[in-house]
Amino acid sequence: MGLSGIMGKAGLEIYAEAGLVIFLVVFAAVVWNTFRKGRKEELEEAGRIPLDDFVPVHERPGSQDDDEVTS
């Protein structure tokens, strides 16, 4: 029996269910990891990284505070 024959008898009707279960397991693992109590402080700190990305040695002329630059 060739590969296509084997695949034909593989019971593919369960693929949707299998995919769903795989997703749920991985999703549960990520949720667990992300929302564990011990990680709150660490991740809140990480969330502030964009606001801490401009540390010039010399201030830009006329721009003491980057947030003063507005549109």
Place this chain on the structure above:
Amino acid sequence: MSTEVEKFRYDDDIVRKFVGATLLWGAVAMLVGVIIALQLALPAANLDLPYTTFGRLRPLHTNAAIFAFAGNAIFAAVYYSSQRLLKARMFNDKLSKAHFWGWQGIIVSAALTLPFGITQSREYAELEWPIDLAIAVVWVIFAINFFGTIAKRRERHIYVAIWFYIATIVTVAILHIFNNIWIPAGLTKSYSVYAGVQDAFMQWWYGHNAVAFFLTTPFLGLMYYYLPKAANRPVFSYRLSILHFWSLVFIYIWAGPHHLHYTALPEWASTLGMIFSVMLWMPSWGGMINGLLTLRGAWNKVARDPVLKFFVVGITFYGMSTFEGPLLSIKSVNSLSHYTDWTIAHVHSGALGWNGFMTFGLVYWLAPRIFQTKEIYSKKLAEVHFWLGTIGILFYIVAIYAAGVTQGLMWRAFDESGRLAYPNFVETVTEIIPMYWVRVVGGVMYLVGMLLAAYNVFMTWTKRPEKYDEPVIEAAPLGEDTGPEHAPEPELAKAGGMLPSAYKIAYFVEAKWHRIWERKVFKFTVMTTLAVITASLFEIIPTFLIKSNVPTIASVQPYKPLELYGRDIYIAEGCYNCHSQMIRPFRAETERYGEYSKPGEFVYDHPFQWGSRRIGPDLHRIGGKYSHMWHVRHMKNPREVVDLSIMPAYPHMFDDDIAYDVIQPRVDAMAMLGVPYGEAVNSAEDMARQQAEQIRQEILAEGGPDLKDKDIIALIAYLQRLGTDIFKTPPEGDGAQEPTAAVNH
């Protein structure tokens, strides 16, 4: 740990270049969009020129909007934010420049080929094989530069925006490579190695995920960096952003088959696509809510800051589009919406609202910073742009939603006697012409807003300093990683020691593996790639290997050489942009078009031509439906035979001669793909000439003009063959194909 501080400068020159390109190509993309919108309302706008017909310009519009406008915006956003999030200058300035100029070269190549009918006809992947190779090279350059920057970063934690960028780079590479496997049949012509059902599956695996990983994930990365910057507050929940990322990466890739409901795609694949599409609701709305709640306590800023206005409306459109996408993937809804303008409205609420407005917010935020002017040239103009754009989108989508639902309902309507209520397709077109005009108005408003943005940024640029200041940044290099993987033992072990096996279990349970991924970019990238590839293979392998998915039909034979050439004309003219070749198994469709389409009918279709929109009727059973002369008159002037038709005229097909010399190489290329061409492998040109002469004589016999060796003859040969094989008697003996299988779907 080292206390040494390193000094460096960011490269904003590359950001300035990409911002300029974004605005330039954005104007082009939207101008072409307005032109093709006008062509649907006013067919004369096709100008009767081969280079300006809807079928040729529509791919130019989509490619320009996606890869030129949104693409350059993505690169501008990535180059600016990555350097700051990673606290490092880009890995190599020359690679940055090569990326920029290479990408612009690709865009110019697209603009110079698509109007000439040089296309693969695969939606959003139309560009021919030499340009595909160039895209691969430029993408690798971008990837080396990006990952090189990560490698020399000075920030240990990789912020979530970078995760989204990584997913984009990895997945787009996978999609591009596997969707563009072809056999060249000349410098400007190739045939997909996939055929029929498999080709359709690969195309929409690519098409769907191009939306996911080119128009969604990079813009989410953009949102997670620029929205906090513009609002001057951290993202509402960083933890939610992590969930958002992993759920999208894991789910999105599975959802592609929802583009092919009720087609010849296997039922199981279609259902799988629907289930995962519905699941996408959760992460998408989680992301939208996370974005909007970032503005908690700062809504007063939104009222006076056009950047935040654009971001808020953009994110809201993200929520709308990602609500509607799963809705459209539900089979019963899809049976109404598919092939109608409903899909077009959905796409444009995402493209104009989400991608467009996030880009404009980005550009207005970046302009004063990269041009060092403190402020944008005119805040008032930006406000005008915002309102023009918003109202323009609403005009566009409301009209086109109405058009889509109207036409969908008309297609399936029956009268009291059980016959089609609107048997003449053109009736369902003329009904929505007023809505097409409203779309033109909305599109013009959006285009004017785009031009205002370009002017505003240009004027900001004119206010730049004589020489850009390049501030010196200082940051400590990364020392030895003392992160979780180096911890002597997990927290559970601290309580009282444990056996090695228990130690490993605790290591897993405490999910230190994920924390390592977050810090180790190689592992993180591998895991992201695995998520994408695993999901893809779950669907692709069975689709390709299971024989019962595509039952062979003995009477289905390869196209004759002239028909193949005619098919290439069909492809070059972009007929698939308006006509499907896929009759769904609904009574309303079989009544209108004939026997529904079977998977086995497309086994020699490299590439497939199922289409995704019916601006004109389905053509799968057009073969033999009309005389040759009907086609001659129709192609010369559609309104001569179908009053009120909005189809362009194709006078050039009556002037251009059949290029007999290219037919043999094309047949040879198809033979290389396994199409059983038999004697045609040695005599394709002669066979084509004979068939062309036969059709010429038949047209003359019908009282038509002498069209000796004209392109129109080849096109007619193809059209008259379409969908007819299934009704023929299978050839006997050596000519027979694989054993006949059941043709029921």
